[in-house]
Amino acid sequence: MAGHKIDPEKGIKIRSGIILFAAVTCIILLSLHFFYIQISQNSKYSSRVDDLTKTGKSLRGKRGEIFDCNGNLLVANQPCVRIIASPCNIKTDTLRRKAAGLMVEYLGGDFSFYYKKLAPVVRRRQKDGSFVLKPNVYQQIARFAPCDKGYRLQEELQKIKINFNTVSFQEISRRIYPKGKLLANVLGYSDLEKDNDVPRSGLEKKLDSAIAQKSGFTEYGRARDGKRLDYVDNIVKPSQDGKNVYLTISEPIQAILEEELDRGMAEYAPKTIYAAIADPATGDILAIAQRPTYDPNDRSTYKSEAIPNRIAEDAYEPGSVVKPFVISRALDLGVIHPGMIFDGEQGKWEEERNLRDTHDYGQMDVAKIIQKSSNIGTAKIAKLLGKNQVYLTLLLFGAGQKTNLPFPIESSGRIATPAKWDKYSITRFPIGYGVLWTPLQLLRAYCGLANNGLMPQLNIVSRYENTATGQITTPAKKSFLQLFRKPDTAAQIVEMMIKVTQPGGTATRAAIPGYEVAGKTGTSHRVINGRYSNQKLASFVGFVPARKPRLVMLVSVDKPSKIGTHGGTVAAPIFSRTAQRILQYLNVAPDQPVPEK
Amino acid sequence: MNIQSGHTTRINRQSNRKVQQSFGRHTARLIKALILVLAVTAAMVVNTNLNQRIAETRSLIAKEQRRKNTITNEIVLKRNRIEELSSMAYICRKIDQYGLKLHFANPGQISKMTLRSNVSCEHRFAAWLRSRESISSMTAAR
Numbered sequence: 001m002a003g004h005k006i007d008p009e010k011g012i013k014i015r016s017g018i019i020l021f022a023a024v025t026c027i028i029l030l031s032l033h034f035f036y037i038q039i040s041q042n043s044k045y046s047s048r049v050d051d052l053t054k055t056g057k058s059l060r061g062k063r064g065e066i067f068d069c070n071g072n073l074l075v076a077n078q079p080c081v082r083i084i085a086s087p088c089n090i091k092t093d094t095l096r097r098k099a100a101g102l103m104v105e106y107l108g109g110d111f112s113f114y115y116k117k118l119a120p121v122v123r124r125r126q127k128d129g130s131f132v133l134k135p136n137v138y139q140q141i142a143r144f145a146p147c148d149k150g151y152r153l154q155e156e157l158q159k160i161k162i163n164f165n166t167v168s169f170q171e172i173s174r175r176i177y178p179k180g181k182l183l184a185n186v187l188g189y190s191d192l193e194k195d196n197d198v199p200r201s202g203l204e205k206k207l208d209s210a211i212a213q214k215s216g217f218t219e220y221g222r223a224r225d226g227k228r229l230d231y232v233d234n235i236v237k238p239s240q241d242g243k244n245v246y247l248t249i250s251e252p253i254q255a256i257l258e259e260e261l262d263r264g265m266a267e268y269a270p271k272t273i274y275a276a277i278a279d280p281a282t283g284d285i286l287a288i289a290q291r292p293t294y295d296p297n298d299r300s301t302y303k304s305e306a307i308p309n310r311i312a313e314d315a316y317e318p319g320s321v322v323k324p325f326v327i328s329r330a331l332d333l334g335v336i337h338p339g340m341i342f343d344g345e346q347g348k349w350e351e352e353r354n355l356r357d358t359h360d361y362g363q364m365d366v367a368k369i370i371q372k373s374s375n376i377g378t379a380k381i382a383k384l385l386g387k388n389q390v391y392l393t394l395l396l397f398g399a400g401q402k403t404n405l406p407f408p409i410e411s412s413g414r415i416a417t418p419a420k421w422d423k424y425s426i427t428r429f430p431i432g433y434g435v436l437w438t439p440l441q442l443l444r445a446y447c448g449l450a451n452n453g454l455m456p457q458l459n460i461v462s463r464y465e466n467t468a469t470g471q472i473t474t475p476a477k478k479s480f481l482q483l484f485r486k487p488d489t490a491a492q493i494v495e496m497m498i499k500v501t502q503p504g505g506t507a508t509r510a511a512i513p514g515y516e517v518a519g520k521t522g523t524s525h526r527v528i529n530g531r532y533s534n535q536k537l538a539s540f541v542g543f544v545p546a547r548k549p550r551l552v553m554l555v556s557v558d559k560p561s562k563i564g565t566h567g568g569t570v571a572a573p574i575f576s577r578t579a580q581r582i583l584q585y586l587n588v589a590p591d592q593p594v595p596e597k
Numbered sequence: 598m599n600i601q602s603g604h605t606t607r608i609n610r611q612s613n614r615k616v617q618q619s620f621g622r623h624t625a626r627l628i629k630a631l632i633l634v635l636a637v638t639a640a641m642v643v644n645t646n647l648n649q650r651i652a653e654t655r656s657l658i659a660k661e662q663r664r665k666n667t668i669t670n671e672i673v674l675k676r677n678r679i680e681e682l683s684s685m686a687y688i689c690r691k692i693d694q695y696g697l698k699l700h701f702a703n704p705g706q707i708s709k710m711t712l713r714s715n716v717s718c719e720h721r722f723a724a725w726l727r728s729r730e731s732i733s734s735m736t737a738a739r
Binding site for chain 1: 669670674676677678684703
C-alpha cells in the first residue's frame with residue numbers, strides 16, 4: 001500500500017497543472033471565439049447590429065436658385081416644416097384639445113380643423129362601400145409651416161408630453177418666387193413630390209440638369225424606443241447643391257415692361273399681349289412678358305391659358321413687320337435702289353388677286369413703301385427679287401428656325417419650300433402672310449437690322465455658379481450672322497424705318513420725345529377655322545435710339561377689342577411708354593433736346 | 598509539555614523560511630494585483646469620463662448645429678423677404694399708394710464722373726486742399 005501513496009505536493013502540482021491547462025484552454029478557446037466573432041464574422045455581426053440600431057435619412061441638398069443679371073433673386077428656396085401627426089398615440093381628449101389649441105396659436109386657423117385632424121380614429125371606406133373605424137395613425141397637420149413657428153410649436157408640445165412619436169416635424173424646403181408674377185411664364189414652376197422638387201415648366205424644367213441638387217445619405221443610431229443614440233449624423237454620402245443660374249434678364253426692365261402690359265390690357269382689353277426686349281449688340285434678352293399670366297406662388301392663378309410661355313410656343317402670321325426683311329435684301333442685292341419709284345395701283349392690285357393697301361399712295365419710293373407699309377409696293381419688290389431669293393431671305397432672317405433658348409417647348413414657325421408655293425405666295429409671304437413666325441424669331445431678326453446687319457443669337461442664361469466651389473461657367477456664345485453684303489444696307493433700311501415713327505408714318509405713336517425710333521408696325525388677320533377672320537393681331541417691333549440702339553422691343557397684341565386694332569394704334573403706344581421708361585432707367589442720353597412739357 | 602528545545606532542525610528552518618517567503622510573495626502578488634485592478638479601474642473611469650464628455654460635446658455640437666440651421670433658415674427667410682420688398686413692382690406700387698409721384702431721373706440729370714487716376718479720393722482732396730492753401734498764402738504774401 002505504501003507504494004501507492006501519492007506525494008501531497010505532487011498532487012497539488014498535478015491539480016494546479018490541470019486547472020492551469022483548463023484555464024489556458026478556456027482563454028485560448030474564448031480568444032478564438034472572440035477572433036471568430038470580432039474579426040472573421042465582423043461584417044456580418046456589425047451589419048446585424050446596424051440593422052437593429054441604425055437608421056438613416058436622405059440629405060436633400062439645395063436646389064439652385066435663379067437670379068437676374070444684377071443678382072436680384074427670381075427663384076428661391078424657402079425652408080419650412082412639414083408637421084405630421086399620429087393622433088392615435090394621444091391618450092386623452094384633454095391632451096388632444098391642448099394640442100389643437102397650440103396649433104391654432106402657432107399655425108393659425110380654426111380649432112375644429114385641428115381637433116378633427118387629431119381624432120383618435122378615422123372612418124375608412126371599405127371595398128364593399130361600408131365604413132369601418134380605424135386608428136388614426138397618419139395625419140398631415142401642415143404642409144409648409146414657417147420654420148420659426150413650427151419649432152416653437154414643437155417645444156410647446158414637448159412641454160405637454162407630446163413627443164416626436166406623436167407629432168413629428170420634418171424640415172423641408174419649398175420653391176418660392178419672391179417677385180410673384182414677374183417673369184412667371186419664363187421661369188416656370190416646380191412641385192414638391194415626396195420631398196423632391198419636380199419641375200413642371202419653364203426654365204425650372206429645361207435647366208433642371210444644372211439646378212437640380214444631388215441627394216446624399218446620413219445615418220445615426222437609435223434605441224428601441226426611437227430615441228437617437230448618436231447626436232451627430234454620420235454622413236455616408238454627402239449631398240450636392242445645384243448650380244445657381246444668372247439670367248440676362250434685368251428685373252427693373254422686366255418690371256417696367258410688365259407694368260405697361262398691365263396698362264395695355266386695361267386699355268385695349270385684348271385676348272393676349274406679349275412683348276420681349278433684347279440688347280441688339282449681344283442678343284441678351286432683357287425682358288420677356290405676357291398677359292394673361294399667373295403667380296407661381298398662388299395655385300389659384302394656375303390657368304391653362306396663363307401658364308404657357310406663348311412668346312416661345314406661339315407662331316403666327318405677323319403681318320407687315322416682315323416687310324423690311326425683303327426690302328433690305330433687295331437693296332443689298334442691288335435689285336432696287338432707294339430712289340426707285342413704284343406705282344401704288346390706286347390701292348388695289350387686281351392682277352395679284354386684289355392685293356390692297358389701306359389708301360392709294362400713288363407713286364412711292366422705297367422709303368415711302370416702308371413708311372406707309374404698302375403691301376403693293378412690297379409685293380412688287382418681292383417680284384423683282386424672285387421666288388428663290390424671297391425664300392432665302394426669309395430663311396436668312398430666321399424663319400422656320402428655332403432660337404434655341406432654353407425653353408421646354410419652342411415652336412420653329414413654318415415656311416413652305418418654293419416648290420410648294422402657289423402663284424400668289426411671292427406677294428403674300430413678304431407682307432407677313434403664309435409664313436408662321438414666332439415673336440422670338442422676329443426679335444432676333446430685328447436685332448440683326450439694329451446691329452448693323454449682324455444678327456446675334458438670343459441668350460437668356462448669362463452664367464452658372466457652382467455654390468460649393470464658387471466656379472462660374474458661361475454658356476458658349478455663338479457667332480453673329482451677317483445679313484447684308486454691302487456695309488451701308490443696314491443704315492439705309494434704318495433710315496427708312498425711322499420715318500415710320502415720324503409724321504406721315506404708320507406708327508407716330510411709337511415716337512419718344514428726344515429719341516429717334518426705328519420700327520415697323522404689323523397688323524394681320526387671325527385665321528379661324530381655316531379662314532381669315534376680322535380678329536386682328538397688332539404688332540410693333542422697333543429699336544431705340546435708332547442709330548445707336550440700346551434695345552429692340554417687340555409688342556404683339558392679340559385680338560384688341562377697344563380703341564383700335566392696328567399695330568400703330570395699339571402696340572406702338574405700349575412700345576413708346578415702355579421704351580421711354582427703360583431709356584430713363586438705362587440713363588441713355590436723348591438724340592435731340594427733349595421738348596418741355 | 599509543549600516546550601520546544603533551543604535548537605531547531607533543518608526542516609523546521611526550511612519550513613519557517615518558506616512561510617516567510619510565501620507571505621512576502623503573496624503580499625507582492627496582492628500589491629501587483631491591486632495595482633493592476635487600480636490601473637484597470639482608473640482606465641475604465643477615465644474611459645467612461647471621456648466617453649461622457651464626448652457624448653456631451655456631441656450633444657452640444659448637435660445643439661449648435663440646430664441653432665445654426667435655425668439662424669440660416671431665418672437668414673434665408675429674411676433674404677427672401679428683402680427680395681420681395683425691394684422688387685421694382687413692389688416699390689412702384691408703394692409709390693402709387695402713397696402718391697409720391699417719383700420717377701426715374703431724366704437721362705440728362707445724371708452725370709457720372711470718371712476718375713482719371715487710381716489715387717484715392719482722400720489723397721486727391723488733400724492735394725486739392727494743399728493747392729488751395731498755397732494759393733491763399735501766395736495771395737496773402739502779395
